Amino acid sequence: MTLSEENYLKAIFNLEEQTPKGVPTNAIAELMETKASSATDMVKRLAEKELLQYKPYQGTRLTKKGKNHAVKVIRKHRLWETFLVENLNFSWDEVHVVAEQLEHIQSEKLIHQLDKFLGYPKTDPHGDPIPDEDGNMETIEKKVLAELQQNDEGICVGVDDSSSAFLKYLDKLNISLGNKIKVIEKEAFDNSMVIQVDENTLSISSLASKNIYIRKTS
Amino acid sequence: MTLSEENYLKAIFNLEEQTPKGVPTNAIAELMETKASSATDMVKRLAEKELLQYKPYQGTRLTKKGKNHAVKVIRKHRLWETFLVENLNFSWDEVHVVAEQLEHIQSEKLIHQLDKFLGYPKTDPHGDPIPDEDGNMETIEKKVLAELQQNDEGICVGVDDSSSAFLKYLDKLNISLGNKIKVIEKEAFDNSMVIQVDENTLSISSLASKNIYIRKTS
DNA sequence: ACAAATTTTTAGTTTTGTCTAAAAATTATA
DNA sequence: TATAATTTTTAGACAAAACTAAAAATTTGT
Numbered sequence: 001m002t003l004s005e006e007n008y009l010k011a012i013f014n015l016e017e018q019t020p021k022g023v024p025t026n027a028i029a030e031l032m033e034t035k036a037s038s039a040t041d042m043v044k045r046l047a048e049k050e051l052l053q054y055k056p057y058q059g060t061r062l063t064k065k066g067k068n069h070a071v072k073v074i075r076k077h078r079l080w081e082t083f084l085v086e087n088l089n090f091s092w093d094e095v096h097v098v099a100e101q102l103e104h105i106q107s108e109k110l111i112h113q114l115d116k117f118l119g120y121p122k123t124d125p126h127g128d129p130i131p132d133e134d135g136n137m138e139t140i141e142k143k144v145l146a147e148l149q150q151n152d153e154g155i156c157v158g159v160d161d162s163s164s165a166f167l168k169y170l171d172k173l174n175i176s177l178g179n180k181i182k183v184i185e186k187e188a189f190d191n192s193m194v195i196q197v198d199e200n201t202l203s204i205s206s207l208a209s210k211n212i213y214i215r216k217t218s
Numbered sequence: 219m220t221l222s223e224e225n226y227l228k229a230i231f232n233l234e235e236q237t238p239k240g241v242p243t244n245a246i247a248e249l250m251e252t253k254a255s256s257a258t259d260m261v262k263r264l265a266e267k268e269l270l271q272y273k274p275y276q277g278t279r280l281t282k283k284g285k286n287h288a289v290k291v292i293r294k295h296r297l298w299e300t301f302l303v304e305n306l307n308f309s310w311d312e313v314h315v316v317a318e319q320l321e322h323i324q325s326e327k328l329i330h331q332l333d334k335f336l337g338y339p340k341t342d343p344h345g346d347p348i349p350d351e352d353g354n355m356e357t358i359e360k361k362v363l364a365e366l367q368q369n370d371e372g373i374c375v376g377v378d379d380s381s382s383a384f385l386k387y388l389d390k391l392n393i394s395l396g397n398k399i400k401v402i403e404k405e406a407f408d409n410s411m412v413i414q415v416d417e418n419t420l421s422i423s424s425l426a427s428k429n430i431y432i433r434k435t436s
Numbered sequence: 437a438c439a440a441a442t443t444t445t446t447a448g449t450t451t452t453g454t455c456t457a458a459a460a461a462t463t464a465t466a
Numbered sequence: 467t468a469t470a471a472t473t474t475t476t477a478g479a480c481a482a483a484a485c486t487a488a489a490a491a492t493t494t495g496t
Contacts, residue, residue: 002452002453004452004453004454024473024474025473025474025475026472026473026474034453034454034455035454035455035456036473036474036475037454037455037456037457037474037475037476038453038454038455039474040474040475040476041452041453041454041475042453045452045453056461056474056475057460057461057462057473057474057475084328087335088327088328088331088332088335089331090327090331094327097325098323098325098327098328101323101324101325102320102323105316105319105320106319107315107316107319109308109312109316110302110306110316113306113307113308114306117305117306220482220483222482222483222484242443242444243443243444243445244442244443244444252483252484252485253484253485253486254443254444254445255444255445255446255484255485255486255487256483256484256485257444258444258445258446259445259482259483259484260483260484263482263483274444274445274491275443275444275445275490275491275492
């Protein structure tokens with residue numbers, strides 16, 4: 001399994017959650033920042049290896065084998081992110097790029113021992129669940145902050161980790177995993193919110209509130 | 219700088235110590251377990267990038283730029299080996315293969331923080347010196363055990379890490395870094411030795427004694 | 437010094453993963 | 467339901483890194 005194949009597999013895995021009836025080639029190409037023709041080529045190769053099913057023009061679906069492999073890569077990615085934040089003083093917006101590299105290191109023992117070293121963490125620094133050795137992971141019932149109503153309360157359990165600018169912004173607002181968040185006011189006009197984070201009161205845009213995941217507590 | 223280029227650079231760096239007047243293409247090919255024609259191709263590419271000087275049929279020498287880069291890779295390799303042994307319960311014969319992969323991860327911050335995390339170690343688990351951020355490393359004055367005479371004493375400061383079988387053998391004999399070793403008897407016939415390792419007395423072949431490095435203390 | 441042996445290079449292919457441009461299939465629209 | 471717009475695939479090229487086979491340069495042996 002090459003590096004490139006692994007990256008495509010991971011991308012397709014992530015896309016499947018949103019498009020359960022066959023992932024379109026274009027979506028893959030976009031996420032991989034490449035051309036549709038390249039995505040077609042790769043999808044064909046992965047189909048030969050029985051990592052996914054592919055019918056021309058109908059999109060693809062990972063096979064069990066492909067899904068297993070993707071989950072393994074995700075497990076590695078999230079364990080490394082945890083290590084970087086917990087032990088090497090990385091901040092949560094810096095870890096992604098490095099973990100993208102580390103996730104491809106091949107060694108069963110390495111990842112087993114890393115997991116043990118970290119104390120078998122259940123979630124990574126962005127609140128995403130870490131699969132165990134058998135590929136099972138906690139499903140964290142999370143809502144987007146934007147969906148909460150006035151006086152609703154919850155705990156920040158995750159963020160959309162795709163944008164490092166966003167993560168830096170959250171740092172500035174002092175919002176991080178585990179914070180208790182209460183909706184003080186919801187502005188119907190632009191969907192902005194006034195929220196209370198632990199003891200701090202602050203205002204947050206609609207866009208930002210759509211990227212913060214909450215586990216409701218009331 | 220691709221993965222392959224980095225591996226060649228490292229190989230050439232290691233060969234230069236033994237062949238200071240131009241590294242022959244064949245030697246590179248052999249160490250890289252590839253064909254001479256491939257080595258020629260790569261050497262040409264590295265020469266274009268000014269990482270080494272190359273005149274057809276005359277062998278190559280790394281430039282300062284090439285040497286710098288090679289040392290950086292070696293630094294990463296040895297820091298990772300240290301991490302694997304100290305924190306992830308790897309034994310010294312298992313670390314090499316994994317470190318070969320980890321040494322190619324690109325992140326200044328990662329390696330800086332890893333060094334700090336490990337407490338700025340001076341040597342790796344095989345006793346080889348770890349270069350600092352500026353590329354400087356301790357030169358450890360080491361002799362091969364085979365050269366010692368009867369009643370000479372020393373401390374085990376390194377081993378030839380190329381063979382995992384050898385490292386496993388040393389584990390069985392309970393020889394590891396930092397052990398005090400004394401030559402009890404030297405057999406002229408086959409150059410085998412009877413040595414005392416800490417409190418243990420044992421016999422060791424000529425071949426083995428050529429692969430153990432000692433810092434003499436008497 | 438000259439033929440033989442060895443080392444090194446060149447030339448031509450292969451594989452992986454990408455690209456552009458054009459063709460084909462699908463979906464949307466009027 | 468034709469036609470237009472969009473999506474997807476095919477065909478043909480390219481670059482990196484390897485290979486094989488053959489040619490060229492160097493070194494060795496007598």
